[in-house]
Amino acid sequence: MAVSRDLRAEAKRALADPVLFAALHRFSEAYLPARDEALAGVAFEELAERISAIRQHNISRVCQLADMFEQRALESGACVYRAPDAASAVEYVQKLALERGIRAVVKSKSMISEEIGLNHALAMSGIQVTETDLGEWIIQLAGQRPSHMVMPAIHMTREEVARLFSDRLKIPVGTQVSELVAVARRQLRSHFLDAEMGITGANAAVASTGSVLLLTNEGNGRLVTTLPPVHVVLVGYEKIVADMDEIVPLLQVLPRSATAQRITSYVSIITGPTEVETRNGRKPKELHIVLIDNGRVKMSKHPVFKEAMKCIRCSACLNVCPVYRLIGGQVYGDVYAGGIGSVLTAFFHSKEYGARIGEFCLGCRRCVQYCPAKVDIPELVLALRQEHVAARGLPATANFILRKVLPDKGLMHGLLRTASRLQAPVTTRRGFIRHLPLVFHEVSRNMSLPALARQPFRDRFEHSSVGSETVALFAGCLVDFVYPEIGEAVVSVLRRLGLCVTFPEVQSCCGIPAYYLGDRKTLCMLAEQNVRALAASDPRWIVTACPTCAVALKKLYPEVLSPDAGLALVARTISTRTWDFASLAHRLIRDKMKPVVDGVPATYHDSCHMKRSLGVSGEPREILRTLGYRLHEMKESDVCCGFGGSYLLKHPGISQRIMNRKLDCIKQTGVGTVFVDCPGCLLQIRGGLERAGVYLRVEHTAQALAASVAVSESKHKECVI
Amino acid sequence: MSGDLIEVFKESARAALAEVNESQSVSELTAQIVCLLEDYRPVSAVVGGDGLIERKVKEALVAAGVEILPVHKCSAERAVVGICCYEMGVAETGTLVADASAYDARLVSSLPPVHVAILDSDGVVPDMATALSRMYMRPQPPAYLAMVTGPSRTADIERELTLGVHGPGRLVVFLLKHDGDGGARDGSQP
Numbered sequence: 001m002a003v004s005r006d007l008r009a010e011a012k013r014a015l016a017d018p019v020l021f022a023a024l025h026r027f028s029e030a031y032l033p034a035r036d037e038a039l040a041g042v043a044f045e046e047l048a049e050r051i052s053a054i055r056q057h058n059i060s061r062v063c064q065l066a067d068m069f070e071q072r073a074l075e076s077g078a079c080v081y082r083a084p085d086a087a088s089a090v091e092y093v094q095k096l097a098l099e100r101g102i103r104a105v106v107k108s109k110s111m112i113s114e115e116i117g118l119n120h121a122l123a124m125s126g127i128q129v130t131e132t133d134l135g136e137w138i139i140q141l142a143g144q145r146p147s148h149m150v151m152p153a154i155h156m157t158r159e160e161v162a163r164l165f166s167d168r169l170k171i172p173v174g175t176q177v178s179e180l181v182a183v184a185r186r187q188l189r190s191h192f193l194d195a196e197m198g199i200t201g202a203n204a205a206v207a208s209t210g211s212v213l214l215l216t217n218e219g220n221g222r223l224v225t226t227l228p229p230v231h232v233v234l235v236g237y238e239k240i241v242a243d244m245d246e247i248v249p250l251l252q253v254l255p256r257s258a259t260a261q262r263i264t265s266y267v268s269i270i271t272g273p274t275e276v277e278t279r280n281g282r283k284p285k286e287l288h289i290v291l292i293d294n295g296r297v298k299m300s301k302h303p304v305f306k307e308a309m310k311c312i313r314c315s316a317c318l319n320v321c322p323v324y325r326l327i328g329g330q331v332y333g334d335v336y337a338g339g340i341g342s343v344l345t346a347f348f349h350s351k352e353y354g355a356r357i358g359e360f361c362l363g364c365r366r367c368v369q370y371c372p373a374k375v376d377i378p379e380l381v382l383a384l385r386q387e388h389v390a391a392r393g394l395p396a397t398a399n400f401i402l403r404k405v406l407p408d409k410g411l412m413h414g415l416l417r418t419a420s421r422l423q424a425p426v427t428t429r430r431g432f433i434r435h436l437p438l439v440f441h442e443v444s445r446n447m448s449l450p451a452l453a454r455q456p457f458r459d460r461f462e463h464s465s466v467g468s469e470t471v472a473l474f475a476g477c478l479v480d481f482v483y484p485e486i487g488e489a490v491v492s493v494l495r496r497l498g499l500c501v502t503f504p505e506v507q508s509c510c511g512i513p514a515y516y517l518g519d520r521k522t523l524c525m526l527a528e529q530n531v532r533a534l535a536a537s538d539p540r541w542i543v544t545a546c547p548t549c550a551v552a553l554k555k556l557y558p559e560v561l562s563p564d565a566g567l568a569l570v571a572r573t574i575s576t577r578t579w580d581f582a583s584l585a586h587r588l589i590r591d592k593m594k595p596v597v598d599g600v601p602a603t604y605h606d607s608c609h610m611k612r613s614l615g616v617s618g619e620p621r622e623i624l625r626t627l628g629y630r631l632h633e634m635k636e637s638d639v640c641c642g643f644g645g646s647y648l649l650k651h652p653g654i655s656q657r658i659m660n661r662k663l664d665c666i667k668q669t670g671v672g673t674v675f676v677d678c679p680g681c682l683l684q685i686r687g688g689l690e691r692a693g694v695y696l697r698v699e700h701t702a703q704a705l706a707a708s709v710a711v712s713e714s715k716h717k718e719c720v721i
Numbered sequence: 722m723s724g725d726l727i728e729v730f731k732e733s734a735r736a737a738l739a740e741v742n743e744s745q746s747v748s749e750l751t752a753q754i755v756c757l758l759e760d761y762r763p764v765s766a767v768v769g770g771d772g773l774i775e776r777k778v779k780e781a782l783v784a785a786g787v788e789i790l791p792v793h794k795c796s797a798e799r800a801v802v803g804i805c806c807y808e809m810g811v812a813e814t815g816t817l818v819a820d821a822s823a824y825d826a827r828l829v830s831s832l833p834p835v836h837v838a839i840l841d842s843d844g845v846v847p848d849m850a851t852a853l854s855r856m857y858m859r860p861q862p863p864a865y866l867a868m869v870t871g872p873s874r875t876a877d878i879e880r881e882l883t884l885g886v887h888g889p890g891r892l893v894v895f896l897l898k899h900d901g902d903g904g905a906r907d908g909s910q911p
């Protein structure tokens with residue numbers, strides 16, 4: 001079924017949907033300020049640490065907690081069924097409904113019921129299932145799939161909902177939202193009152209008491225759990241907490257992260273059956289709790305993916321995801337959306353399908369900052385991709401490029417040049433070509449990509465042994481082949497400081513492009529090559545003007561080389577000595593800088609790796625301000641520019657839309673200069689502006705500093721640095 | 722209970738779009754409820770629970786010509802207003818907390834479009850943790866714990882906040898206070 005979806009085509013359609021675009025963007029813009037307000041006075045980081053620790057502990061004893069929960073729930077009078085998989089869970093509910101002669105079921109929103117395909121199965125048995133959450137009901141009437149975890153019908157306008165209501169319900173309906181809501185209230189009343197079974201999910205299951213926790217806003221959850229004589233709760237193993245104390249942090253964080261509320265309108269905790277009204281008077285209701293595994297126990301035992309069991313399904317990660325807000329959950333996900341959805345899908349449904357959904361993840365890491373359970377979603381998506389590549393292999397061209405070309409810089413440059421000549425690229429006056437070399441990809445038709453430097457940095461670098469301490473420069477591909485001038489700027493600043501700058505020749509691509517394509521093997525190979533090259537001269541510092549390379553050197557190499565103790569030791573030394581340019585410059589020359597421009601207005605774009613992987617955002621700004629730039633912060637300065645390395649090639653349409661948004665944010669500031677610290681962002685933003693015919697200066701912080709060196713020299717002023 | 726905590730509760734509950742009133746005595750409370758229902762005449766009500774306060778409320782409403790319906794689902798569905806008492810209020814969030822194991826308690830608070838909640842100001846606690854631990858330390862913990870914060874709401878259509886989609890669209894809280902001379906809850910002492 002869903003596995004055969006053509007995700008690319010669906011993404012294309014979603015990108016062309018203006019209503020979806022406007023709705024998701026409006027929501028994502030409103031979300032963060034509202035969330036911050038709801039979190040006022042709450043120590044989010046501490047709370048998130050606590051949630052993460054609680055869940056980690058619970059994952060490690062999930063079966064034990066399930067046993068305890070089952071026993072307590074049984075003692076409270078509930079029936080408990082432990083379903084190993086989706087089919088058995090469905091069968092249990094179906095059988096129960098048929099045995100009781102149930103014809104009508106009301107449901108409150110439950111993702112796990114969608115995961116197991118319950119509605120469809122019940123409908124096949126002739127049972128009428130009515131979703132009662134307003135958004136879910138709309139989607140059900142429309143025969144669609146939800147586009148958002150918390151707001152399933154966010155992609156529909158009020159006019160569309162009105163049309164749907166009058167079509168399906170055969171009544172005239174106005175387009176006021178209040179009117180539409182009133183129609184829903186009236187229509188659903190009889191369903192609540194007449195239903196013979198209520199089905200809900202649960203936000204938590206408490207092992208020590210056998211209770212289930214339900215959070216709702218509309219009040220449908222209370223009616224579904226109160227009116228019908230049979231209540232079925234579907235709950236996944238990951239929802240089990242040890243005791244009531246563990247509910248408290250969940251209550252603090254879930255509504256705030258999900259809908260930016262301090263608490264939902266209704267919180268219900270149900271422990272055992274209560275009384276219900278039937279045609280024959282009051283009697284105890286039947287409470288059935290279906291505890292569903294469906295891949296969860298396996299996940300909890302997996303060394304890497306157990307991390308995803310921490311997820312509390314708040315959707316914060318989706319609300320801040322730049323891809324999700326373009327294509328929505330109908331495309332980016334199946335039942336569970338976004339990056340986390342791809343990982344959950346892989347375990348609950350199919351590995352291959354999950355990995356395909358995960359292809360939409362940019363790896364910008366914005367979600368990680370907001371996840372209240374501290375799930376490293378992009379790492380999990382990447383791990384999934386790696387597993388997939390390890391099992392299926394890479395496409396042949398990619399394989400050749402990654403394994404043969406990347407390690408050999410000479411070959412790479414030669415190939416790039418030949419290919420670009422063969423393609424006869426149109427180089428505009430600003431040095432952009434319309435075609436990326438064929439050897440790298442075919443899809444780049446509509447993009448302005450930079451012309452290759454006539455001479456790579458490695459050939460332009462002038463060796464010199466003058467200087468006190470040694471700084472080894474790690475160039476990375478973009479600086480080496482496309483922007484050697486950034487490398488030269490770095491060299492000039494550092495030499496000006498009296499340092500001896502070296503360029504270890506054997507260095508190659510940092511390996512992250514391969515890593516992001518799921519090719520860990522190539523990363524390992526390049527890590528070894530680079531670590532050896534850099535260690536050879538025993539430099540005091542290693543500097544790179546590319547934050548992505550810095551992440552590879554500082555974080556990835558020690559990890560991927562850990563199987564070889566000797567190499568790992570060297571990698572760790574390299575790691576501690578590696579600096580991104582802005583941080584090193586800030587450390588070495590902070591006190592020596594003087595203004596060289598007079599309040600020139602500029603703005604700064606935070607690169608994903610710089611801000612979120614390296615945690616650097618203040619230093620470059622301080623440097624720029626000290627140099628005399630007046631910084632105007634753009635909106636969403638730390639949202640990805642859409643480059644994402646190979647993402648640009650994989651999903652050009654999405655990448656471009658993300659970039660357009662970035663360009664809008666830049667243009668809104670009204671400044672003439674944009675500074676960045678990542679050559680990838682520079683490529684993307686410059687290219688985008690060029691295509692849009694907007695001529696703004698886009699430069700690397702190193703270039704600003706280098707220019708200040710030049711200015712101070714020409715003016716014979718006091719030394720700037 | 723400290724006055725500050727009550728102020729925090731009122732503020733939080735109002736932020737969640739509940740209306741909050743104070744009553745200095747049970748007789749003032751009943752008068753206030755009667756007055757509130759004037760706007761809805763002809764009006765029918767369902768009252769959950771059978772404590773002293775609920776009985777006083779019922780008496781006052783009957784005297785004022787309000788139709789009190791027996792509590793079952795069809796009448797609760799017909800009633801304009803549902804009235805019941807809560808045991809605790811959480812200052813941090815403006816949440817009302819009650820052991821709603823009794824079916825009636827849930828019917829009156831979830832079916833009618835207007836919900837009147839009565840809370841003894843002694844029941845205001847600082848946070849959720851306190852409320853939960855008090856509830857579950859009891860020898861007979863609730864089979865159905867209800868926590869209610871503001872009216873029923875949705876933002877499912879174009880993110881426009883709309884009240885009263887399935888539950889009450891109006892939540893009116895009456896905080897029954899003590900004026901310090903011990904005589905505030907006239908009639909409420911056994």
Ligand code: SF4
Nearest residue numbers: 311312314315317371
């Ligand atoms: S991964 Fe984190 S942010 Fe995303 S839904 Fe799960 S808990 Fe929320």
